[in-house]
Amino acid sequence: SKMTVKAVKMPCTAPNVYTKVPDGGWGWTIALAFFFVEALTYGIIKSFGVFFNDLMESFDETNSRISWIISICVFVQTFTAPLSTVLSNRFSHRFVVMAGGVLISTGMVTASFARTVVDMYVTIGVISGLGYCLSFLPTVTILSQYFDKRRSLVTAVASTGECFAVFSFAPAITALKEQVGWRYSLLAVGVLQLSIVICGSLLRPIIIKEQEEVKAQPPEEPTETKYMLENEQTRTSIESIDSGVEITTSPSNVPGNTKAEPKSEEPKEHAQILVENNSTPPEQKTKLLDFSVMRDYSFICYAFFGLFATLGFFAPSLYIIPLSLSLGLSKDHSAYILSAMAIAEVFGRISAGWVLNKKPIRKIYIELICVVLLSVALFAFPFASEFWGLMTCSIFFGFMLGTVAGTHIPLLAEDDVVGIAKMSSAAGVYVFIQSLAGLAGPPLAGVLVDTTQNYSSAFYSCAAGMVLGAVFLSLVRPCKAGLCRCRRQSTEEGMAVAVPDLPDDFIEMDIEKQKIQEKGCDGI
Numbered sequence: 001s002k003m004t005v006k007a008v009k010m011p012c013t014a015p016n017v018y019t020k021v022p023d024g025g026w027g028w029t030i031a032l033a034f035f036f037v038e039a040l041t042y043g044i045i046k047s048f049g050v051f052f053n054d055l056m057e058s059f060d061e062t063n064s065r066i067s068w069i070i071s072i073c074v075f076v077q078t079f080t081a082p083l084s085t086v087l088s089n090r091f092s093h094r095f096v097v098m099a100g101g102v103l104i105s106t107g108m109v110t111a112s113f114a115r116t117v118v119d120m121y122v123t124i125g126v127i128s129g130l131g132y133c134l135s136f137l138p139t140v141t142i143l144s145q146y147f148d149k150r151r152s153l154v155t156a157v158a159s160t161g162e163c164f165a166v167f168s169f170a171p172a173i174t175a176l177k178e179q180v181g182w183r184y185s186l187l188a189v190g191v192l193q194l195s196i197v198i199c200g201s202l203l204r205p206i207i208i209k210e211q212e213e214v215k216a217q218p219p220e221e222p223t224e225t226k227y228m229l230e231n232e233q234t235r236t237s238i239e240s241i242d243s244g245v246e247i248t249t250s251p252s253n254v255p256g257n258t259k260a261e262p263k264s265e266e267p268k269e270h271a272q273i274l275v276e277n278n279s280t281p282p283e284q285k286t287k288l289l290d291f292s293v294m295r296d297y298s299f300i301c302y303a304f305f306g307l308f309a310t311l312g313f314f315a316p317s318l319y320i321i322p323l324s325l326s327l328g329l330s331k332d333h334s335a336y337i338l339s340a341m342a343i344a345e346v347f348g349r350i351s352a353g354w355v356l357n358k359k360p361i362r363k364i365y366i367e368l369i370c371v372v373l374l375s376v377a378l379f380a381f382p383f384a385s386e387f388w389g390l391m392t393c394s395i396f397f398g399f400m401l402g403t404v405a406g407t408h409i410p411l412l413a414e415d416d417v418v419g420i421a422k423m424s425s426a427a428g429v430y431v432f433i434q435s436l437a438g439l440a441g442p443p444l445a446g447v448l449v450d451t452t453q454n455y456s457s458a459f460y461s462c463a464a465g466m467v468l469g470a471v472f473l474s475l476v477r478p479c480k481a482g483l484c485r486c487r488r489q490s491t492e493e494g495m496a497v498a499v500p501d502l503p504d505d506f507i508e509m510d511i512e513k514q515k516i517q518e519k520g521c522d523g524i
Helices: 027-040 042-059 063-079 081-091 093-111 117-146 151-158 161-180 182-193 196-201 223-230 239-243 263-278 291-295 297-309 311-326 331-356 363-383 387-405 420-452 456-474 476-501 506-523
Strands: 016-018 206-208
Touching: 027 042, 027 117, 027 151, 027 161, 027 196, 042 063, 042 117, 042 161, 042 182, 063 081, 063 117, 063 420, 081 093, 081 117, 081 420, 093 117, 093 182, 093 196, 117 151, 117 196, 117 206, 117 420, 151 331, 161 182, 161 331, 291 297, 291 420, 297 311, 297 420, 297 456, 297 476, 311 331, 311 363, 311 387, 311 420, 311 456, 331 363, 331 387, 363 387, 363 456, 363 476, 420 456, 456 476
Parallel strands: 016 206
Antiparallel strands: none
């Protein structure tokens, strides 16, 4: 049977109405918008390192104080995730993403006129950081709503926007700096990020309305018609005598409620009964932020997985070049290692999406395998002592990072975690919890490096966090299965108690009494 996409033709600003998840349609446009949003958010954040030396020289600040610009930006981006969820549910994903694009551009353009590093903390760290949150999270959330079977593959491919951005933006910004300086280059980046507003305008809301099936006449006749036909020969009409009413064996005439009604009112009465029996309870108002996910043990375990795994997401990219230089490699060779990591991440994201798109497959277990292998890659870095050893570790790490980074948020939509119905609220809470590790991860690795005077300790700390994340991820499925089992048992117990209270067949009892009365009338 073909899927009915729209009931009526709607303007381009109205929601798309589907009878089921389309797995395509306007979703392909959403995927393209998400690709550019990824490039203009995380792609710019990862490419911001090209400004580090210029900022240190202009503001006469240390590397650690300049690095706090991105640390504050990432923290604000993840910490304000619940706000993004509330605003999206209140106003729409389109409006929130467009507002986020304006904030990002405003922060970047204003930062180009900054005079101190504190100005950078406010403009890029707070203003642009809030804009990054409002732009990224609603986009990935609405993309998940447009896809079901292809969700993992489409999200993984679209998320490669940040990887391609690192390839293109870093050299382009470097070349532009040599021509016009870092301030005008930063201004150009801010103007470019204003195009997120265009991406946001493409995010048409989606409404899934299950098609009401109008069934043909069932094999069994309706109860009322059936009994009226059975008793047609024996029914006694006293309509012509004096009362103007007739007695029928309608189900509406139950014991204690049998009344003589005017004939003209009978269809109206039956219609009212059918409406009452088939009426559905009014739909509940959508919650702006559903904190009920915090009572779901499977989500709690998944949130702890995200908390600890985030410790291993950022530090390797920051410390791979210092580790290479400490081993005596040149700057060019160190840059090649970082580029290889980014290329491998692209293939990792696409491969993970392709594997998770296969059916039947338990996606949470595939994610667990990828996290375990990512932990192995982190442990392997300190044992590399020359160029090809670091290159191998970087390629392996980049590939496994892509498999996890491109799928850990979309997996919230799977039934093993919270499901698509609570995806929006769960994503807000999940990213909010991640913000703690995003803020503490790089400084923690830096403290260990300063204490041990060895860059290998940063990779050990990341690997330890990833191992803890794997432990909590392994508990997600058992918690969900146990919770479903408990709910099923309680439901069955409730049904077992309720069933004995129901009468066997009150309609047939009423019909038998009515037949006796009618036969008595015939005898008289």
